[in-house]
Structure formats: C-alpha cells, structure tokens
Amino acid sequence: MASLQAEFTKGLWKTIAPFRLVLGLCPVLAVTTSGINGMGMGLATTFVLIFSNLFVSLLRRFIPTQVRIASFIVIIASFVVIVELVMQAYFYQLFKVLGIFIPLIVVNCIILGRAEAFASKNTPIMSLADGLGIGLGFTISLFILGLIRELLGAGTLLDTPVMWASFEPFSFMLKPPGAFVALGILLAFMNLITQLQAQKGGGR
Amino acid sequence: MRDIIRMVVVLTLICAASGLTLSVIYRVTEAPIDYQTIKFVKEPAVKKVLTGYDNDPILDRKKIVIGTDERGAPIELTIFPAKRQGETFAVAIEGRGKGFHGTIGVMVGVSKEGKLTDIGITSHSETPGIGSKVTEPTFTIQFQGLPITGELKVDGISGATYSSKGVMSAVREALGYVAKFREEMF
Numbered sequence: 001m002a003s004l005q006a007e008f009t010k011g012l013w014k015t016i017a018p019f020r021l022v023l024g025l026c027p028v029l030a031v032t033t034s035g036i037n038g039m040g041m042g043l044a045t046t047f048v049l050i051f052s053n054l055f056v057s058l059l060r061r062f063i064p065t066q067v068r069i070a071s072f073i074v075i076i077a078s079f080v081v082i083v084e085l086v087m088q089a090y091f092y093q094l095f096k097v098l099g100i101f102i103p104l105i106v107v108n109c110i111i112l113g114r115a116e117a118f119a120s121k122n123t124p125i126m127s128l129a130d131g132l133g134i135g136l137g138f139t140i141s142l143f144i145l146g147l148i149r150e151l152l153g154a155g156t157l158l159d160t161p162v163m164w165a166s167f168e169p170f171s172f173m174l175k176p177p178g179a180f181v182a183l184g185i186l187l188a189f190m191n192l193i194t195q196l197q198a199q200k201g202g203g204r
Numbered sequence: 205m206r207d208i209i210r211m212v213v214v215l216t217l218i219c220a221a222s223g224l225t226l227s228v229i230y231r232v233t234e235a236p237i238d239y240q241t242i243k244f245v246k247e248p249a250v251k252k253v254l255t256g257y258d259n260d261p262i263l264d265r266k267k268i269v270i271g272t273d274e275r276g277a278p279i280e281l282t283i284f285p286a287k288r289q290g291e292t293f294a295v296a297i298e299g300r301g302k303g304f305h306g307t308i309g310v311m312v313g314v315s316k317e318g319k320l321t322d323i324g325i326t327s328h329s330e331t332p333g334i335g336s337k338v339t340e341p342t343f344t345i346q347f348q349g350l351p352i353t354g355e356l357k358v359d360g361i362s363g364a365t366y367s368s369k370g371v372m373s374a375v376r377e378a379l380g381y382v383a384k385f386r387e388e389m390f
Binding site: 059062063064066067070071074075077078081082085086088089090092093096 | 243
C-alpha cells in the first residue's frame, strides 16, 4: 500500500489535475480572471473533494456497486449545496463572481473521478490525503493561472497595481481565449521542467 | 430480489441523510444570506430611492405578511421606512415584473403624499446593452414624482419594450402593495 505522504503529494505535481490530466477545465478557464477568484473556486472545490472522498470511502462497503454512481453524486451534490449556502452567507461578493460555477462543481469530473477511482477502493485516511492533495493542486493551479491573467489582463496582483504607469493591460487575457493561451503556456513550461528533470536523472 | 431491496434502501438512506443535513444548513445560513443580499443588493437601491431621512432604513426595516402561498406559508414583504424625527415620510418596497429574460426586481420609493420618489433596479437578467438600459437614469428618472394612483405615464425604451414593460409591471406590483397595506407602511 502506498504511503500517506505519497498519496498527498501526487496531487501537487505528478498528477496535478488541470495541468497533467487536463481535467476539470471548465472552471479552470472560466473563473480564473483574477488570483482571488481562482483561489476561491479552488478552495470550494477542495472542500467538496475532501468531504466527498471521506464519505464515499466510509460508505464504500455499504453502497451496492450498481447504484454507486448515483450515491456518489448525491454525496457530492450535498456538499456542493453546503458550499454554495455558506459562501452566499459569508463571502457574498465571491459568490456573485463565481456564480453558476459553484453549482457546477457537482459535475466536475475530478471529484467524481477521485470518488470512483480512489475513495471507493481505499481507506478513509488515505482518501482524505488524496482529496486534500488533489484539491490543493487544483487550487494552486487556479491561483497561478488567475495571477498570470490578472497581471497581464488588468496589471494588478491581488487587486494591487504592480505594473509601471504606462503599462497597457491586455484585456484579451481576461477573456476566454486568453485563458486558453495562458493555460497552454503554463503547460509548455511544466513539460519543459519535466524534460529537464528527466535529462538530469539520466535520460529516463 | 435482495439486491434490489438493498439498492433501494441504501439510496433512500443516503438521500434522506443528505436532505436532513441540507435543511439544517439552510436554517443556519438563512439569516446571514438575508443580511448579505440586503447589504449588497437592496441597500444601494434603497439609498437611491429614498432621500432626506435621518434614520437607517436598512436597520429599521420591517416585514409584513401580504398573503399565503399554495402550501399556506406566509409571503412576506420587506418595507424600508425613511423617517425624519421618528416619523415615516416615505417607504421603499420591492416589486417584481416579468422582463424579456426572467424577473426584474425594482425597488420603489413612495412618499406619504402618494407620489413615487424614485425607482432603482435591484436585479435583472435583460440583454446587456439593450434591455439593460432600463437600469439607466434616463429611464428611471421618468418615474420621479408620478402619482401612485392612475396610469404610469412613462416612455418605454425603443428596442427594449419587454424590459420597459417588465419594470412598469414591477412598479405596479409595488404600488398595489401600497394601496392594499398603506396603514401598515406609514
């Protein structure tokens, strides 16, 4: 059995969901117009991922295989509604910005994917570690992508202007096509780093 | 057969547990959500339609029951009173009307003398750039000072007929409440 640490860290680099698996792209591209938005979406998803993993894992012997997908969806949807209500109650402005993408966490394939591929076959502790790792990886990805787009598209970082005065923001970066460009460049960088690492490690 | 019963029982139990949890969370978050929508959606509109008060209309808001829905639960209307030296001289209430896309919410200010003070759009999903023009002052300013009884003499926006009508029906709904519950408002 793999170690707890390995399950946690795999989500941060080796299988970081949006970049390595290119999964869950809809929120990745849609809400990352600023660093804060990206982080808010990432944390909401992480919360759902951790708890759906935990409960799917706890109930894994109890749920008959034939109805497992339906059960998983009910569990995931419940936590999504909890996130939605809590966000509306305490972080109203973020809730307004993220809008429809909060309820759409239900159909985020990363979450159902982890429930089906990992949590339904592993112990609750392992599933928690897995959910936390994958979730944080997702949050970091969205945060970085959000920061890049915010910096280029609006000339600010976390709402503070950082660019020189004559800097003309590329509003293109805040639009959906800009999201694809930013994601593509990030993917290219990650592949470059992996390649360099592989060469160092004896060309493996 | 046993398998089928097991499936039904498990799914029922999971759904029941989920429903129970959600109803608890809903109860807990109901008040804060109400507060947040008032703060971020209603407050700007209330401040726009009421002027010259020395109280806090948001803090002094009250709810009156204006009817019951099909299950018998009361339907409430929130009233934001504007007071001067403790006396209510105008109120703001919200009406809803059907626009081109979905419902338009309009905050309507009514003075004690029976005039419209102003209106402010609280929520809408009209076409940006066309129907959304109803939120602009050039349209809403026409409502200022109109009498609350009789016809609403307002020019609609060309190209945004449905949105204009939606706003007018929302204003009419709010004025209907004023006509019906006047004593409780002032």
